[in-house]
Amino acid sequence: MPDQPYLLLVIFILAAIGFALLPLGVAALWAKFFSPAKPGPDKNATYECGLVSKGDAWVQFKSEYYLYGIIFLIFDVEVIFLMPFAVAFGGLSVGAFIAMMVFILLLVEGLAWAWVKGVLTWK
Amino acid sequence: MIDEGLKSELSKQGIFTTTFNELIEWGYNKGRANSVWPLQFGLACCAIEMIAASMARYDIARFGSEVFRPSPRQADLMIVAGTVTKKMAPQVVRLYNQMPEPKYVIAMGACAISGGPFKQGYNVLKGIDRYIPVDVHIPGCPPRPEALLHALMTLQKKIEEQHLTGPQQARHLNPEAPSEFPVPEYGEHDLVPPKNEAVWQPPKQAKDDTQGNV
Numbered sequence: 001m002p003d004q005p006y007l008l009l010v011i012f013i014l015a016a017i018g019f020a021l022l023p024l025g026v027a028a029l030w031a032k033f034f035s036p037a038k039p040g041p042d043k044n045a046t047y048e049c050g051l052v053s054k055g056d057a058w059v060q061f062k063s064e065y066y067l068y069g070i071i072f073l074i075f076d077v078e079v080i081f082l083m084p085f086a087v088a089f090g091g092l093s094v095g096a097f098i099a100m101m102v103f104i105l106l107l108v109e110g111l112a113w114a115w116v117k118g119v120l121t122w123k
Numbered sequence: 124m125i126d127e128g129l130k131s132e133l134s135k136q137g138i139f140t141t142t143f144n145e146l147i148e149w150g151y152n153k154g155r156a157n158s159v160w161p162l163q164f165g166l167a168c169c170a171i172e173m174i175a176a177s178m179a180r181y182d183i184a185r186f187g188s189e190v191f192r193p194s195p196r197q198a199d200l201m202i203v204a205g206t207v208t209k210k211m212a213p214q215v216v217r218l219y220n221q222m223p224e225p226k227y228v229i230a231m232g233a234c235a236i237s238g239g240p241f242k243q244g245y246n247v248l249k250g251i252d253r254y255i256p257v258d259v260h261i262p263g264c265p266p267r268p269e270a271l272l273h274a275l276m277t278l279q280k281k282i283e284e285q286h287l288t289g290p291q292q293a294r295h296l297n298p299e300a301p302s303e304f305p306v307p308e309y310g311e312h313d314l315v316p317p318k319n320e321a322v323w324q325p326p327k328q329a330k331d332d333t334q335g336n337v
Contacts, residue, residue, distance in 0.1 A: 040220065
């Protein structure tokens with residue numbers, strides 16, 4: 001088949017699709033003719049180690065970790081930047097000073113956020 | 124349909140006859156019997172023997188049952204390995220209900236089949252067969268791993284003898300046969316109901332009064 005170079009690929013694709021669909025089809029036919037479906041309240045219930053599950057599975061989950069991330073950034077990472085900033089403070093240009101202030105302001109914003117959220121008060 | 128006598132006569136001459144239905148049945152049952160996946164749970168010391176059976180020395184993988192599933196949705200076989208307390212019984216029944224068909228139960232050990240040494244106690248169920256249909260009972264306290272393997276082989280034999288249609292039809296293929304059994308609840312003194320009458324009736328006691336001994 002020199003004039004049909006892609007025919008082989010088409011055959012391969014059809015064979016691959018058939019290979020996937022044939023067992024599924026046989027299983028579906030088998031279920032239809034021999035094996036009756038038997039749903040029930042217990043079988044359709046949420047599985048929870050045999051216990052009756054309490055409440056809804058679709059509850060909203062509050063992720064708390066981002067607050068720790070913010071605090072870590074302020075009190076750990078920022079210090080690493082503040083040390084060289086303090087050492088080189090005398091020789092800094094105005095542009096570098098403003099850039100550093102913007103950086104610190106961003107982190108202070110995070111601190112204010114954490115403060116308002118009540119993370120800083122010991123409970 | 125071929126005559127049974129002729130069939131056996133032919134088989135003696137080395138000619139085997141079959142029907143399409145029998146062939147399908149054979150394949151279906153062979154496949155199921157050799158990939159019985161148990162539910163992974165143990166209740167007491169029998170579970171240790173079950174674990175031993177699944178390990179290299181006794182090697183339950185030889186029978187295609189090494190795949191212990193942590194979810195009832197994927198399990199075919201429930202090995203009730205150990206003492207079923209009345210606290211635990213509703214959970215066991217619910218797990219059985221949550222397994223898809225076809226499903227089988229092996230009651231392993233004296234406790235699971237009868238309550239065992241705790242039979243006279245107040246808090247142990249006197250056999251899980253009071254609530255769910257048990258296919259194979261294994262006596263022993265605890266049964267050795269070989270006993271569990273023997274039970275598995277017995278179950279495989281039972282699966283291979285099931286039929287697609289007719290009076291000996293497999294339970295799960297019958298649309299009328301229930302797939303779920305009532306889950307008992309905690310009552311004031313005992314589980315309510317104390318047994319499932321449809322599954323288990325107390326054995327008839329044979330009393331011989333003529334001899335004078337009971």
